[in-house]
Amino acid sequence: MKYGFFDDEKREYVITRPDTPAPWANYLGSPDYGAIISNNAGGYSFAKSGANGRLLRYVFNGNDQPGRYIYIRDNETKDYWSASWQPVGKDLNEYKSECRHGTGYSIFNADYAGIKSTATYYVPLNSAYEIWALKITNDSGKKRELTVTGFAEFTNNSNYEQDQVNLQYSLFISRTLFEKNRVMQQIHGNLSDVEKSKPVDNKIVTERFFGIAGAEADSWCGDKERFVGLYRSYKNPAGIENGNLNNIASYNENSCGAISAKISLNPGEAKTIAFITGMKYSDEADRIISSYSDTENKINTELNELKNWWHSKFRNLQVNTPSKEFNTMINTWNAYNCFMTFIWSRAASFIYCGLRNGYGYRDTVQDIQGIIHLAPEMAKEKIVFMLSAQVNNGGGLPLVKFTHNPGHEDTPDDASYVKETGHPAYRADDALWLFPTVYKYIAETGDLAFLDQKVPYANTDTGTVYDHLKRAVNFSAQRLGPHGLPAGLYADWNDCLRLGKNGESTFVAFQYYYAMTVIRSFAEYKKDSEYISYINDKQAELKKILNELCWNTDRFIRGFTEAGETIGKRTDPEASMWLNPQSWAVISGFADEEQSEKSLDSVNRILNTKYGALLMDPPYHSHAFEGALAVIYNAGTKENAGIFSQSQGWLILAESLLNHGNRAFQYFMENAPAAWNNNAEIRKMEPYCYGQFTEGKASPHFGRSHVHWLTGTASTVMVGCVEGILGLRPDAAGLKISPSIPSEWKGFTMEKNFRDKRLLITVENPEGKESGCSEFYVNGKKLEEAYIPQEMLTETTEVKLIM
Ligand code: IFM
Numbered sequence: 001m002k003y004g005f006f007d008d009e010k011r012e013y014v015i016t017r018p019d020t021p022a023p024w025a026n027y028l029g030s031p032d033y034g035a036i037i038s039n040n041a042g043g044y045s046f047a048k049s050g051a052n053g054r055l056l057r058y059v060f061n062g063n064d065q066p067g068r069y070i071y072i073r074d075n076e077t078k079d080y081w082s083a084s085w086q087p088v089g090k091d092l093n094e095y096k097s098e099c100r101h102g103t104g105y106s107i108f109n110a111d112y113a114g115i116k117s118t119a120t121y122y123v124p125l126n127s128a129y130e131i132w133a134l135k136i137t138n139d140s141g142k143k144r145e146l147t148v149t150g151f152a153e154f155t156n157n158s159n160y161e162q163d164q165v166n167l168q169y170s171l172f173i174s175r176t177l178f179e180k181n182r183v184m185q186q187i188h189g190n191l192s193d194v195e196k197s198k199p200v201d202n203k204i205v206t207e208r209f210f211g212i213a214g215a216e217a218d219s220w221c222g223d224k225e226r227f228v229g230l231y232r233s234y235k236n237p238a239g240i241e242n243g244n245l246n247n248i249a250s251y252n253e254n255s256c257g258a259i260s261a262k263i264s265l266n267p268g269e270a271k272t273i274a275f276i277t278g279m280k281y282s283d284e285a286d287r288i289i290s291s292y293s294d295t296e297n298k299i300n301t302e303l304n305e306l307k308n309w310w311h312s313k314f315r316n317l318q319v320n321t322p323s324k325e326f327n328t329m330i331n332t333w334n335a336y337n338c339f340m341t342f343i344w345s346r347a348a349s350f351i352y353c354g355l356r357n358g359y360g361y362r363d364t365v366q367d368i369q370g371i372i373h374l375a376p377e378m379a380k381e382k383i384v385f386m387l388s389a390q391v392n393n394g395g396g397l398p399l400v401k402f403t404h405n406p407g408h409e410d411t412p413d414d415a416s417y418v419k420e421t422g423h424p425a426y427r428a429d430d431a432l433w434l435f436p437t438v439y440k441y442i443a444e445t446g447d448l449a450f451l452d453q454k455v456p457y458a459n460t461d462t463g464t465v466y467d468h469l470k471r472a473v474n475f476s477a478q479r480l481g482p483h484g485l486p487a488g489l490y491a492d493w494n495d496c497l498r499l500g501k502n503g504e505s506t507f508v509a510f511q512y513y514y515a516m517t518v519i520r521s522f523a524e525y526k527k528d529s530e531y532i533s534y535i536n537d538k539q540a541e542l543k544k545i546l547n548e549l550c551w552n553t554d555r556f557i558r559g560f561t562e563a564g565e566t567i568g569k570r571t572d573p574e575a576s577m578w579l580n581p582q583s584w585a586v587i588s589g590f591a592d593e594e595q596s597e598k599s600l601d602s603v604n605r606i607l608n609t610k611y612g613a614l615l616m617d618p619p620y621h622s623h624a625f626e627g628a629l630a631v632i633y634n635a636g637t638k639e640n641a642g643i644f645s646q647s648q649g650w651l652i653l654a655e656s657l658l659n660h661g662n663r664a665f666q667y668f669m670e671n672a673p674a675a676w677n678n679n680a681e682i683r684k685m686e687p688y689c690y691g692q693f694t695e696g697k698a699s700p701h702f703g704r705s706h707v708h709w710l711t712g713t714a715s716t717v718m719v720g721c722v723e724g725i726l727g728l729r730p731d732a733a734g735l736k737i738s739p740s741i742p743s744e745w746k747g748f749t750m751e752k753n754f755r756d757k758r759l760l761i762t763v764e765n766p767e768g769k770e771s772g773c774s775e776f777y778v779n780g781k782k783l784e785e786a787y788i789p790q791e792m793l794t795e796t797t798e799v800k801l802i803m
Helices: 160-165 223-226 283-290 295-314 325-344 360-369 376-387 415-421 428-444 448-452 466-478 506-525 529-549 580-589 593-607 645-657 660-672 673-683 713-725
Strands: 002-005 012-015 027-030 033-038 043-047 054-056 069-074 080-082 096-100 104-114 115-120 129-138 143-152 172-181 180-185 206-215 219-223 254-263 270-280 317-320 359-360 399-401 454-458 461-466 488-490 500-505 691-696 705-708 729-731 734-737 747-754 755-766 775-778 781-783 787-789 796-802
Touching: 002 043, 002 180, 002 325, 002 673, 012 223, 012 781, 027 283, 033 129, 033 317, 033 500, 043 428, 054 270, 069 129, 115 295, 129 143, 129 254, 129 295, 143 206, 172 219, 172 254, 180 219, 180 254, 180 283, 206 254, 206 283, 206 317, 219 223, 223 254, 223 506, 270 283, 317 325, 325 360, 325 660, 325 673, 325 691, 325 713, 359 360, 360 376, 360 399, 360 428, 360 713, 376 428, 399 415, 428 448, 428 466, 428 506, 448 506, 461 466, 466 506, 466 529, 500 506, 506 529, 506 580, 580 593, 580 645, 593 645, 645 691, 645 713, 660 673, 660 713, 691 781, 713 729, 729 747
Parallel strands: 755 796
Antiparallel strands: 002 012, 012 096, 027 033, 033 043, 043 054, 069 080, 069 143, 096 104, 104 115, 115 129, 129 270, 143 254, 172 180, 180 206, 206 270, 219 254, 317 747, 359 399, 454 461, 488 500, 691 705, 729 734, 734 787, 747 755, 775 781, 775 796
């Protein structure tokens, strides 16, 4: 079933049926103010932290409520509806609606009873409050008397958990009052005479506001229960039905901001107003609301700024291939998704409630990879930040607090860190993710000097980036298991594999192998010959062990348990085949041709499904070893034989590196949200963003996807497509182009900004190949190989590759 379509020109996803199989969400906001909004205006907001800055309430596991509701009432007929289909939920035969999720904004168009409305929600660039703009047009032939009401449900405490759980406290600290054009909510308002510099029990007065610009407030309500009314709901609030909010303040219990304005419209007449909300003290709220007195112009200007900001990032890589699904994902939606994970990590969605109050090391270092080609400067800043969260023993802090203070942090070796973060030990892979990420940054920018930049370690000590990477290698070198492979420690990439310090992980071994290749290239640049021979020896040793112990006829095993038992052998009754060791054997450059071909064939034969490749199979049920935590999940779910979408990105890359364009693209399509647009009832999730996993064939809901938006899938698929399928593979000295495409593509074009120059790349595929290059031209000059040396770049560089 189809619920909407991609408007690629505007970079919007347009939902034409509001009764989507799940709330389909969008993000608004900046790192200072986050907001998530569904296609029925459900969602919540927070200042800075989803855990500690929660200002608009949302009920998880609920019915996508409450939300940013705008009600419209016809005062003559007393009929009312909402600017988004829900919460009033008028009959869809009479109520026409369209939701357009765009880049940092969402628009709701509605047409009901001769009244057209357009509600636009956004957070202005570099601001920490949100706008709900409403343009309302009388499309009927007669004068209309309307009441328009905005409603925002405030939390009682900025701490999400306190608001939802500790009601004996949080119900009794909130109150509201009305000033000029806004409802002000005060939390701990009783502390108003206490100096801000001397908090009581760490508490001062916090204020939130809900105001109106472009119209006078006619009535208002700050008490949620009085607004909704007893035994009613957001669908039929008493305050809306009565047409008057009765100017009610709250004192204890639940607060809200609700403001009604009366609007008279002649036939054809339109009016624009705005509701504005945020966490600000009254004088600041006043200043903000006043700045919207020229409501319509200000809103248009801000929306244009917002679009320009986003679209200018996307313009750094634009492609035009024969696949519209590929184009829309790479040009807009996968890119946008990558920025969302980059900005919000795993902090806040409809699944992540905001309690993860920090950055997971591996997740964040991986997320950076998705935006390097679009915003290298932003990537660099975050890389430096993550390097500063590396402990001086080379390992990464499993959780980097939002309050991270480089040089002064406790580590997993300290009981205080374990108590505060809940992470009891190092993970085997965390710091190894730095290698592909730092390499990609340097390759994209040519900024080799970055290796000499000094960065503090998390706990103590400072070193250059090069030194940080050496210590990361050393961290693994000092934590080898009995066979000489990297130990599995508390987990590797797979949170559900506890291999321990005497167990060993092939996935980490391949990462380690790759890390050594990367650091060797940096050591060559730095003419660090002693280190080069050290790395050569280490890598050769590792190669020998991997070949002797980990190749199992047609696959690589997953590793060894603490007890020395092999995981992932062909003959195992459960979990006999694992995806990641196969793709990473190729990506790391470890596997020889025969191993590469055989292992990826095995993946295709054993793990692949129409929705993507399973993470492993068969699922654990009765043969799980002690550290195989995946068994806690239902079969076919998450790490227990689910289709873990992040791994699909690595598979796309691995197939591309082997020049298997058809398969690489097949894997892209199986898991691409856009490819399921016309069967959205199967995937259920938004057709424009990735999810963490899709239920595998062992599940009765095979194909259903979960954990929207904030997932490493965004960055790995982006890398798989850009480096893999499109074959854009920069290195410090230039750019190699090595497409690996479906043979049916007759060609495609790309526009890419590279080191301040614009590349216009045309690829022709007259003979229907999957890869390879027979002719290559840069600005009309024929070159021997498909590689553009940096010195050949001109302001606009025209490139032609004939496959
Ligand atoms: O790699 C992890 C990630 O860090 C969090 N989500 C699950 C992934 C696989 O276990």
